[in-house]
Amino acid sequence: MTEKSNGNRKLCIITSKGSLDMAYIPLILANSARMTGIDVELFFTFWGLDVITKKKMGGLNVATVGNPSMHPWFHIPTLLGAIPGMSAAASWMMRQEIDKLDFPPVPEFVQLVIDSGANVYGCKMSMDMMKLTKDDLVDEAEVLGAMEFMELSEGAQLLLV
């Protein structure tokens, strides 16, 4: 385990979404926190599990249906967003933009926050529901019940994404 800060500020982030755009929010926040010496616990639940699932994390997509905020690239009306290939195209564009900012792709970013000392947990209940086991998650992830996460997050600042 990487050495932690001496200060006691701690950030806990619950990630419940697994789309490409939503995956970056907890990762960027976790990374920024670790860079400045804040302890970080990341809890992934429901679709958020995709972000730390080995088979899924490299292929996250942007939702083009029911997403009114597709700018700055372009706006896709909901009906057009349903056309096959639209989500893949939007995801491709977003990956390009992310790369331009020198942000790593999701799998590399997850490894980066783990290497920086953030702890990563998969929600047991969601994993049971989605028939996932610990082996499906990134190697460093641990499986945790919501109750255990409550204990872990005591006194921490809590965020739901």
Add this chain to the structure above:
Amino acid sequence: MTNPILENVEFDDDGFMIDPNAWTAEIGEAIAAREELPLTDRHWVVINFARQEFDANDEAPTLRRITKTTDVDTKELYKLFPGGPAKKAAMVAGLGKPTGCI
């Protein structure tokens, strides 16, 4: 007890040097001592790279750039600078508090 070298150096409230151009390796050593951070050759790989980047771009490098360009990886970087490498490395290198988020 303050190192006499630091007496003529201006710092902001968080301990970052106000004028990065006034930095010398001796000042870097003294800041590290103030932060109770003993410096090794590996620290200097990071500090020298940060200075070199600052001289070239007028900007401290992001941690991602440090780990991509030098042979110091993320795990080692966090071990070298406990308490947040973005803050501590920039502080010892005499650079301002970093604003990037990667």
